[in-house]
């Protein structure tokens with residue numbers, strides 16, 4: 694467990710998830726609307742930048758591809774994930790598409806626990822785990838890259854564990 698601050702107590706209150714910014718149509722889903730979307734269960738390895746790796750973790754959620762179909766990206770190449778604790782993190786849009794990223798609400802078959810991002814978090818297992826924003830509430834699509842919380846503080850814009858992209862310049 695790692696977060697820059699305490700678990701936000703109101704992360705599940707009036708929950709909604711928005712895709713906004715460089716899109717054809719801004720879209721917002723309520724909790725019930727989220728649960729009505731086609732869901733996937735995936736088993737993946739996750740990698741923290743401070744060295745740990747967790748093998749074969751199982752998550753259930755909706756792929757970001759599915760959400761983006763509804764919003765229709767428009768000249769977007771990057772995204773910033775915004776979370777209820779004020780945390781944000783930027784990603785190339787290519788890393789959120791192609792069946793490699795999800796908005797998840799179950800971990801190992803149980804509702805995602807609040808300290809780990811419940812009710813719902815981003816899951817981008819092929820990048821370092823700081824990109825997987827907990828308590829995520831919006832994806833903002835952008836034409837140009839804009840660094841998030843850790844990226845402003847020197848962490849890498851993309852964060853590929855296989856390329857050991859920990860810090861800017863790696």
Ligand SMILES: Nc1nc2c(c(=O)[nH]1)N[C@H]1C(S)=C(S)[C@@H](COP(=O)(O)O)O[C@H]1N2
Nearest residue numbers: 694695696697776780809822823825826827
């Ligand atoms: N909203 C939010 N998401 C976040 C963070 C955070 O501080 N706030 N920390 C990130 C970091 S640095 C890591 S390693 C993982 C930790 O996830 P875990 O607590 O489920 O292990 O969450 C990431 N997502």
Ligand SMILES: [Mo]
Nearest residue numbers: 695741742823
């Ligand atoms: Mo981290």
